Amino acid sequence: MxxxxxxxxxxxxxxxxxxxxxxxxxxxxxxxxxxxxxxxxxxxxxxxxxxIGNQPQITLTSNNEEKLIADYDEIVERISENEEEVINLSVAADGPALISKDDETYSILLRGFNIEDADKIFNIKESLVDGTLPENEGEVLIGVDLKEEAGISIGDEIELLANFGDTATVTVTGFFNLGVASLNKSWTITNLETAQNIFSYDDQVTSINMQLKDVFLADTVADSINERETSETLVVDNWKAQNEExxxxxxxxxxxxxxxxxxxxxxxxxxxxxxxxxxxxxxxxxxxxxxxxxxxxxxxxxxxxxxxxxxxxxxxxxxxxxxxxxxxxxxxxxxxxxxxxxxxxxxxxxxxxxxxxxxxxxxxxxxxxxxxxxxxxxxxxxxxxx
Structure with missing residues (x-):
C-alpha cells in the first residue's frame, strides 16, 4: 500500500x-x-x-366566550417543565381600544406584557427609540407612526376607551419602532396589570406566546402541547400552519x-x-x-x-x-x-x-x-x- x-x-x-x-x-x-x-x-x-424572528412561533389562545385563558401560570409552568425546545415564553393581555388626542380618535391594539419576558420575543428594549419602558400602572409605549400622526409627546396623558365603553387615562413614557408600519401605528404596549385592569380581565390573559430553539419544530412542539393540555377551550397554533406559502x-x-x-x-x-x-x-x-x-x-x-x-x-x-x-x-x-x-x-x-x-x-x-x-x-x- x-x-x-x-x-x-x-x-x-x-x-x-x-x-x-x-x-x-x-x-x-x-x-x-x-x-x-x-x-x-x-x-x-x-x-x-x-x-418570525421577532414573533411568537407557537401561540396559545382560548376559544371560550370571553376568549380568555385562566390559570395561565400553571400552563406556563407545565410547558417550561416538559418542552425543552421552548426557550422564550410570555403571556399577553390584548384588546382593541380607541385613544383620544386633541379631539381626534385613533384605533389601537393595547398589548399588556410582562415586559422582561416579552422583550425576549419582541425585542421591545431594542426597539425603544425614545423615553423609558412602562414600569407603573397606567404607563404606555406607542409606535413612532402613531406618534407622528397624533402628535403625541413623552409625558402626554391620553384618554383610552375600551371596546365596551370603559375609559382610562394613560401616560406615554416612550416610543418604539418595530420596523413594521402597521405595528408602529396600531400597537400600544403596556404592562400586564394595566391591560388586565382596563379590560376587566381579572387575573386572566388572552394568549401565551413561545419561541423555540429550532423554529422548524414548531408543529411538533405544538402537537405535544396540544396532547398534554386537556382543556377543550385551549387553541394551540404555530407559525408553520400560518405561513404555508x-x-x-x-x-x-x-x-x-x-x-x-x-x-x-x-x-x-x-x-x-x-x-x-x-x-x-x-x-x-x-x-x-x-x-x-x-x-x-x-x-x-x-x-x-x-x-x-x-x-x-x-x-x-x-x-x-x-x-x-x-x-x-x-x-x-x-x-x-x-x-x-x-x-x-x-x-x-x-x-x-x-x-x-x-x-x-x-x-x-x-x-x-x-x-x-x-x-x-x-x-x-x-x-x-x-
Missing part, C-alpha cells in the same frame, strides 16, 4: 499540468456547491428571521439548491473519471513494467485510487477556500441601499465539511473505473505494444 501511494504521488508530480487541471475542476465544483448552499441558507435564515418557498429553494449541487458534483465526478482513464492509457507502459517487476494487480488499482484521493483532498481544500471567498465577496458587493448585504453571510461548518467530504468521496469513486482498468492490464501485451 505504501508503494502504491508513493507511485501515485510520483505520477501526479510527473504530470503537474494535468494534476492542477483536475484539482481546479474539483475546487470549482466544491466552491460552487458551498457558495450556492451558503447563499440559500443565508437567504432562508434572513427570511425566517424577518418573518413561506414554507413552500423555503422548500423550493432547498430542493433547487440540492439539485444544482448534485449536478455540479456529477460533472466533477465524470471529469475526474475521464481524465484518470486517459492517465491509465498514458501510464500503461510504466504500469506494465511495474507488473513485470512483480507489483500485484491490487496495488496497481490502489495507485489510481490514491490519485483520486489526493486530488479530492487538494481540490476540496482549494474549493472550500474559494467558496468562502466567493460568499464573502458577494456580501460586500450585493448591498441594499442602507449598506447591509442583500443576503447575509451564513457559514455552516457542518455543511462545508459535508461538501468537502462529498468531493473527496466523489474523487475516489471516479477513480474506481481507471483503477479497475489498470488491474486488467497485461504486462506482456503492454510491453509488446510499447
Amino acid at each position: 505504501k508503494l502504491a501511494f508513493q507511485i501515485a504521488t510520483r505520477f501526479l508530480k510527473s504530470s503537474k499540468g494535468q494534476t492542477i487541471l483536475i484539482a481546479l475542476g474539483i475546487a470549482i465544483g466544491v466552491s460552487v456547491q458551498i457558495f450556492i448552499g451558503s447563499l440559500i441558507q443565508g437567504l432562508q435564515k434572513s427570511l425566517v428571521d424577518t418573518t 413561506l414554507l413552500s418557498g423555503l422548500n423550493g429553494q432547498s430542493v433547487s439548491s440540492i439539485m444544482i449541487q448534485v449536478f455540479v458534483m456529477i460533472s466533477v465526478l465524470l471529469g475526474i473519471a475521464s481524465i484518470l482513464a486517459i492517465t491509465v492509457v498514458q501510464k500503461s507502459k510504466q504500469i506494465g513494467i511495474l507488473k513485470a517487476m512483480g507489483i500485484k494487480d491490487k496495488d496497481s488499482s490502489l495507485i489510481f485510487l490514491f490519485q483520486g484521493l489526493l486530488l479530492g483532498v487538494l481540490g476540496a481544500i482549494l474549493g472550500v477556500a474559494l467558496g468562502l471567498l466567493l460568499a464573502f465577496t458577494f456580501t460586500k458587493f450585493a448591498l441594499n441601499p442602507d449598506g447591509t448585504p442583500v443576503v447575509p453571510l451564513f457559514i455552516d461548518p457542518i455543511f462545508i465539511t459535508f461538501s468537502a467530504v462529498i468531493a473527496v468521496a466523489a474523487s475516489v469513486i471516479a477513480a474506481l473505473i481507471p483503477a479497475r482498468t489498470s488491474s486488467k492490464l497485461s504486462p506482456i501485451e503492454v510491453i509488446r505494444n510499447a
